[in-house]
Amino acid sequence: MQLLLRNPLSTLVALFAFMAIAWSAEGDGPERVRPSTGTIGKLREASTEVADTFGEYLDSGHDWLYRRLQHLFEDVDLTFASPDQAPILVPLSPLRIDFDTEFLHRKDGVQFAATPNFEATLRLPNLEQRFRIFVTSADLPETPGAPVDESNPVRVGVRFVPGSRIGVEFGVRASFSPSAFAALRWAPEFDAGALRVYPFIKTYVQSGLGVGTSGGVAFEHWSDRWIVRSASYANWVRNTAATDWSQSVIVGYAPAVIQERRYDRFSTGHDLACGIAARFSISGDRTSRTSLFEASVLMKRPLHGGWLFGYVEPVVQWNRDFGWHPDIGLRIGVDALFWGLASLPEEVATYCARSARGS
Numbered sequence: 001m002q003l004l005l006r007n008p009l010s011t012l013v014a015l016f017a018f019m020a021i022a023w024s025a026e027g028d029g030p031e032r033v034r035p036s037t038g039t040i041g042k043l044r045e046a047s048t049e050v051a052d053t054f055g056e057y058l059d060s061g062h063d064w065l066y067r068r069l070q071h072l073f074e075d076v077d078l079t080f081a082s083p084d085q086a087p088i089l090v091p092l093s094p095l096r097i098d099f100d101t102e103f104l105h106r107k108d109g110v111q112f113a114a115t116p117n118f119e120a121t122l123r124l125p126n127l128e129q130r131f132r133i134f135v136t137s138a139d140l141p142e143t144p145g146a147p148v149d150e151s152n153p154v155r156v157g158v159r160f161v162p163g164s165r166i167g168v169e170f171g172v173r174a175s176f177s178p179s180a181f182a183a184l185r186w187a188p189e190f191d192a193g194a195l196r197v198y199p200f201i202k203t204y205v206q207s208g209l210g211v212g213t214s215g216g217v218a219f220e221h222w223s224d225r226w227i228v229r230s231a232s233y234a235n236w237v238r239n240t241a242a243t244d245w246s247q248s249v250i251v252g253y254a255p256a257v258i259q260e261r262r263y264d265r266f267s268t269g270h271d272l273a274c275g276i277a278a279r280f281s282i283s284g285d286r287t288s289r290t291s292l293f294e295a296s297v298l299m300k301r302p303l304h305g306g307w308l309f310g311y312v313e314p315v316v317q318w319n320r321d322f323g324w325h326p327d328i329g330l331r332i333g334v335d336a337l338f339w340g341l342a343s344l345p346e347e348v349a350t351y352c353a354r355s356a357r358g359s
Contacts, residue, residue, distance in 0.1 A: 029222040031256040033273045033306070035094035036340030040074045043067060043092075044341060058304050059342035066338045069095060077124035088125040095120040095338040096258075104315075104329030106322060111329075119262070121159075132159045134169070140181055140204050141214035141235045144246050144267040144281075155181070173206070181206040187263075196220045200263055210239035218266060225255050227277070231267035245284050252277025252298070256352050258309075258337070273309060274301045274352035293318040296331075302352050305342050309335040 051057045074090045081087035098117040103110060122133040135156050157171020170182040183204035190197040201215040216233035229250040236243045248267055254275030262271075269277045277298045284290045300311035313331040318324045 030254050032259040034259045039089040040070045062342045091123045093123045097336045100333035102331045106327045142263045144233050144264045179207040212237040248281035250277050250279045272300050291320045307337045
């Protein structure tokens, strides 16, 4: 343990390299859970069948909310259509809602935390053909960490994507003291044989915080549905000259993953749709100073259909502020994807069950 704390980055990188060599065979990889495509005009009308079971009530409520949101987005967008031209068909907008809880037993008692998170990309072509409106509870630097730790104010903004690897966004952070922000993000993807590399660099400015730069690089290797992933991250803020960093390694088995390239979810393994993954992470608040070591095992599976997922994650933490005492805890959470109609199996497929049958 002392050796790991003294030289955490080299230890975890060495572990990743060893596992990548051990699993050198390349397989088909996991299935990808993706949002439905199409336009709002092609949404199927609500079913007239009466729900009899609890699962049918869940699907009915999911589809009711999904339709209401999509038609609301359409009404807002068509308001801005040019009266001299035919309005552009409004595509579907994906929405993801998470609710995460954590119980952590420290020396002074049990600590409890609960956090809702959501992510929505609004596709409103008549409002602005070249921009994408987004609403998110993720922080601006995309700091890796457990979802329950992401108690951030809501950010609303506009994202301009001039190329597949570059994104520019600006907007406001809604809180008791609102602030404006702008960011430039570069996030390409590379394939090096059986190894996939995902670097990203983000330069941002936020009123009240100043200028900062965050970035990281993730290495991912799949052998059939077995995964090894290493993710490094750092965030520097000019006004405080502070640098936060983290390094994590994930080893596990995942029949399906949720296709969403947010770096914080990717580096913690919470992009899994189902499976089991062990995660080892170290973080610090200075270039060479460790503040937290964590080991956890994430177990995730569909709770209903292909849109509601749940996970359980036992965790052990060693925190510098608590004298490196081993604190044992448990995280529990659910992910709800409004990425299609639950009443249409071809839109919201049971990916994990289908993967298990094909194994």
